[in-house]
Amino acid sequence: MPSYKAPLNDYKFLFDKVFSVYNNYRDISNFNDLSPELTDTILSQAGKFAEQELQPLNYPGHEEGCHWNNGEVITPRGYKAAYEKYIASGWTQISEKPTYGGQGLPRIINAAISEMNLSACTAFGIYVTRDGSIAAIENNASDALKEKYLPKLIDGTWGGPMCMTEPHCGSDLGLIRTKAIPQSDNTYQISGTKMFITGGDSDLGENNINLVLARHPDSPQGIKGISLFIVPKFLVNDDGSLGKRNEVRCGSIEHKMGLNGSATCVMNFDNATGYLVGEINKGMRAMFSMVNKSRFTIGQQGTALAEVAYQNAVIYALERRQMRALTGPQDSDHSADPIIVHPDVRRMLLTQRAFAEGSRALNTYIALLFDKQECSPSEQVRQASTALLDLLTPICKGFNSELCTESVNLGLQTFGGHGFIRENGMEQFVRDARAAQIYEGTTGIQGVDLLGRKILASKGQLLKVFNKEIQQFCEANNNTGALKPFITPLAQLNQEWLDLTLTIGSAAISNPNEVGAASVDYLMYSGYVTFAYCWAMMAKSAHEEIMANGSSPFYESKIRTARFYYQRILPRVSLHAELMVSGCDNLMDTEANDFLLF
Ligand SMILES: Cc1cc2nc3c(=O)[nH]c(=O)nc-3n(C[C@H](O)[C@H](O)[C@H](O)COP(=O)(O)OP(=O)(O)OC[C@H]3O[C@@H](n4cnc5c(N)ncnc54)[C@H](O)[C@@H]3O)c2cc1C
Known part of the structure; x- marks a missing residue:
């Protein structure tokens, strides 16, 4: 049966060292009361809840699934009791605004807690994540609606499902038929x-908004x-x-390939x-405020799933014995x-680790942007x-979910045939991970959003802001010899990213399909x-710690994983670069009916 340990050391590293959140964000109101001690207390309590209360629900909840009874949904055994404990401890309120009962702590704290919940029991973690619904009401509704609905959404007494998709439309919400008279x-009558x-x-909340x-x-x-x-x-x-x-009313629930404890409902209005x-x-504008x-x-x-699959794959790889090392026996007490x-098992494990830790750094960077967007006193910083x-956002959603699927599959692969056996739990991670590439907009939609709606529509301006930040980071660290293996390729790719954007943007002027084909x-x-930027930032912080305080397994390991990322994962960009400029003709030349020629 899988286990889970909250990655508290990694969060400490990211908060204290990589992003220096206790020094760099003092001007942002929700950081005023934050201290390393407070963060440690909150995250260790949240980690304990995830490890002790949620993780034991994960596999049984997957096996049992949700039940539908005459329009009412019953979640798997143990979910309701855990939910009541969760909301009684105030976890849903952590980063919401005090005006409606939130605790007003930075989003980075809530983001760390969410990851832990989602690792320990993904299906349960989804029920307690409602930032999107809260944001949609907070940013758009009248004061009367906010006062009526936000306090109980924030304290977890009520749930807040988002009802967009209809049987005939998911990606294209312009086709929505639900009427409001x-x-x-x-x-309105809906x-x-x-x-x-x-x-x-x-059955988790008293009401659903x-x-x-x-x-x-x-x-x-x-x-x-x-x-x-x-x-x-x-x-x-x-x-x-x-x-x-x-x-x-809930007309039925879907029978899915994973996330069985999370009810996926047909809703009749x-x-x-x-x-x-x-x-x-x-x-749509209101929805975009929460998207x-x-x-x-x-x-x-x-x-979250990359992390838990990694942790279990490592434990297994340390215990499972098969054949001898290529360099000769390493443990003569055993056969x-x-x-x-x-080496190949290490390739799988390090790939998983590079994805989990790289994406955690990106998530923390993004959560800090939410904090700045919402609470910075400077209009310029907010913008x-x-x-x-x-x-x-599309990079975080689309790329993390694609890598997650690769990662959980590598976790299963590390278990060999035992990974394919249900009760070992690795197949659940594969099943639970798959939906992330689909909901909240498929990877295809994230690609079009990034390249078309965001980058080309802004004439490259959105990319240039980030590009400049990476360039400044490279310039600032270019003279540190130990960081050269990271800074040199990062600076080159940062430039290539702009060049490729220009190439595709120019091709798209004469043929819009170039955008869809490259996206x-x-x-x-x-x-x-x-991720290369995130890994370079982590390598820099780890290097500085080693220089200041001497060698430490945690920091040495960070630098080794950064090196692995740069040498064994980052070269994948060449393939993607070649594919994206190969043009749209190799896709669009085939007539639609010719696809039926089997
Ligand atoms: C487990 C689960 C939970 C969900 N939860 C919710 C929820 O809480 N609320 C909610 O409203 N919805 C929810 N959804 C629905 C989800 O958001 C949609 O399934 C998703 O947006 C895709 O829509 P679709 O299924 O209609 O696929 P379609 O839109 O029909 O897409 C089919 C294929 O066509 C591709 N495609 C479509 N248009 C384009 C385009 N312009 N360019 C490139 N490719 C394109 C897609 O990428 C996809 O591969 C959930 C779905 C699942 C599986």
């Missing part, structure tokens, strides 16, 4: 069917005619108590009462050496952070370069 009392709704119903995209009858077709509504499962009285049951969030026809947060959560899911002596978040390779290329 205005009523004389300023409410009718339609949503599908794939995570936690659309569950569904955020629903729907269309006013007079609205234009397409994306410009979509509005956002709050549609509670139980109507809420003015004094905050629960009123009558609303006409929204039948003249249900809804309340407009923001302006009519501005629903960065919810996509970031999926990127974190990638890190075979542990498989960790074999620059928004620009970087727009650029890095996923461009996303992967961007991800590898972004």
Whole structure:
């Protein structure tokens, strides 16, 4: 059975050394009360909860799955008790604003806690991540709606499913058919069917505050005619108590390849009462205000599963004995050496480690951007952070989730045939990881978003901001001999990234298909370069610590993993570069019907 240990040392390294959060962010209000001691206390408690309360639910919950009974969803045994403990301890409130009952601590703290929850029990971790729904209400709803719904969403008494997808539309929300008919009392009657709704119903909270995209009858077709509504499962009285049951019901739950403990619901709205969030026809704008947060959560899911699969693969590789090392027996007390002596097993383990730790650094960088975006006193810093978040969100979501799938598969592979056996738990990680490449926008959609909507639409400006930051980092560290193996290739790739963007942008002027044809390779290329920056920052901090305080296994290991990343993973960029400039003709020359020639 798999185990899990919260990566507290890695978080300490990232917070204290790599990002110096206790020194560099003093001007940001939510960092005022943060100290290393407070962070250590919170994260070690959260880690303990993840290890002791959540991890034991993971495999049994996967085997049992959710139950549907006459429109009500029952989560696996143990989930409800753990949920009650979780919210009683105030974990859902950590980084939310104090105005509505949050504790106002930095997002980086919440991000670390989310990763631990998602590693220990991914399906459970999803139920307690609701930053996206909270952001959509906080940034768009009237004060009356905020006062009514936010406190209980934030304290975890109520859930907040996001109801966008319909049977005929997922990527293309402009096709949404769910109707919103205005009523004389300023409410709306919502009718339609949503599908794939995570936690659309569950026994965990007292109420569910569904955020629903729907269309006013007079609205234009397409994306410009979509509005956002709050549609509670139980109507809420003015004094905050629960009123009558609303006409929204869970029609069924999906039988999925993984995430069995997370209910994926068909939701039927039948003249249900809804309340407009923001302006009519501005629903997509309202959703975009939360999209960065919810996509970031999926990127974190990638890190979380890569980490737990890595931890278990390492433990197995140290115990499992097969054959002798190529250089001769390493352990003469046994008839075979542990498989960790074999270079190829090490290739698998180090790949997993480089992905898990690289993506954790990226997530921390992004969580700091959320903090700056929300709380910096400087308008310039807030705007620059928004620009970087727009650029890095599709990379975090798309790239982390792609690498996660590779990583959990390597974890399974390290177990050999035993990885294929259910009760060893490695196959659950593979199953649970797969959805991250799909929901909140597939990898294909992240690629188009990054290259088309973000980079080319801004005429390269969004990329240039990040590019300049990397260039300054390279210039500042160029003279440190020990860092040359990182800085030299990083500086070259940083320039190549701009050049490739220009090449594709120019080709796209005469043929827009060039963008779609290049986009996923461009996303992967961007991800590898972004991770290279993260690994260079980590190598620099580890090197400085060793210089200042002498050798330490943790810091030496960081530098070795950075070297592994640069020598064995980063060369993948060449392939992606070649593919993205190979043009769209090799894809578009084939007539649609010719695909049927089998
Ligand atoms: C477990 C799970 C939980 C989910 N939870 C939620 C939830 O809580 N709320 C919610 O609203 N939805 C949820 N979803 C739905 C999810 O967001 C959609 O499945 C996803 O956005 C893809 O939409 P689709 O399934 O309709 O695929 P489609 O949009 O039909 O896409 C099919 C294929 O076409 C590709 N494609 C489509 N358009 C383009 C394009 N323009 N360029 C390139 N490629 C393109 C896609 O990449 C994909 O490979 C969930 C899904 C799953 C599996």
